């Protein structure tokens with residue numbers, strides 16, 4: 019089964035209270051650390067069910083959410099309808115196969131998606147093209163883990179990332195690192211024990 023189909027399946031149970039809380043926490047950090055304002059155009063790459071755009075929409079001008087999975091985007095669409103959010107556009111697209119026309123984003127976010135992407139350097143270089151000069155890119159993902167986070171690693175290309183790796187990816191892509199720090203963690207039961215998987219947020223500027 020391809021990745022889009024697997025996320026179509028996952029979409030049925032994807033939204034959980036901890037994910038909504040994490041999205042709120044993420045937006046709080048963005049508002050704290052970046053000059054977010056009502057003129058900003060935002061791209062959320064691998065937007066999934068849109069947990070972050072839903073929380074961020076009232077603080078910016080417009081958000082484009084892109085994802086491969088129709089199922090994830092259906093859940094997102096339903097939330098947009100229920101909450102009557104007018105400034106979000108959804109696109110079912112793989113940006114590695116099809117280019118985006120819009121190239122003036124102030125902020126690009128990608129949360130829990132990079133570990134599914136093989137070539138991070140080329141992904142960052144691609145995303146950088148869609149950013150305005152002095153625009154920001156934000157990556158949220160897992161710290162390096164031992165391969166036990168996902169119950170199946172079929173679509174997993176990286177077992178998380180070290181902060182040094184992320185800093186190197188930013189540098190190699192010509193982006194200036196602003197911060198890379200842990201901000202949350204995900205608890206999972208593994209072999210009868212509770213495991214804690216730390217998450218980082220990384221911010222860089224073009």
Ligand SMILES: C[S@@+](CC[C@H](N)C(=O)[O-])C[C@H]1O[C@@H](n2cnc3c(N)ncnc32)[C@H](O)[C@@H]1O
Nearest residue numbers: 025064065066085086087090112113129130131
């Ligand atoms: C774990 S989910 C994360 C969703 C959301 N950003 C969050 O933080 O909850 C990863 C998402 O990335 C999407 N994805 C993976 N590779 C992609 C690609 N090449 N283009 C667009 N979306 C992709 C998947 O379909 C999935 O919805």
